Amino acid sequence: MRTYANDGRRTRRSRTTSGFAVLLFVWLIIGVIAGAQRDYYNSAPTNCASTGTIAVTIIAGPLNYLGLNPKIDDCDVDIPQPSQ
Secondary structure, eight states: OOOOTTHHHHHHHHHHHHHHHHHHHHHHHHHHHHHHHTTTTSSOOOSHHHHHHHHHHHHHGGGGGGTOOOOOOOOOOOOOOOOO
């Protein structure tokens, strides 16, 4: 059985990375729950602003429960038009 001098370092880095991944996953799940409580998922987004509102609500995560209510009011997307 071999032992390596840097095995401990790999384990700590792996734990930190997996801990961050779990924290990020939980953060986003809380954001999804906040969006569901605000009934954002009952119908398909009708425009860029409603899609943006859903996205920033999910990204805000637990901050939604601290009073943050992110909304996108206006969204302009330049769609390329074919040349004449």
